[in-house]
Amino acid sequence: MLEVDTDTTLWSVLSLTDDASYIVGNSGTTIRHDGTDYEVLESGVDNNLYDVSSSQSGVVWAVGNRGATLRLRSGF
Incomplete structure (x- = not known):
């Protein structure tokens, strides 16, 4: 189980x-x-992000409401 010290809803x-x-x-x-350790990273958006996944090549993507699509680079 992961325990993260935040008041934000995590999806x-x-x-x-x-x-x-x-x-x-x-x-x-x-x-x-x-x-x-946990590191809170700057996403650059204020949209709710509902899913995070990766491709076979290891690229990590996050998606959320209002069409938010983020490619997460090294570090995130």
Whole structure:
């Protein structure tokens, strides 16, 4: 179980490895977990983000309301 210290509603978790998880939620919330620590990342949007997934090539995508589609680069 992941426990994140936030009051924001979180909608989706993508765990790629034991030390690479990504979490998205309301108001553009994007969080990276490295297996030990959480880092809140700047998404650049205030849309609610409802899902996060990755392609076979390892590109991570987050999508949300009002057509929000984010390609997450290294670091996120």
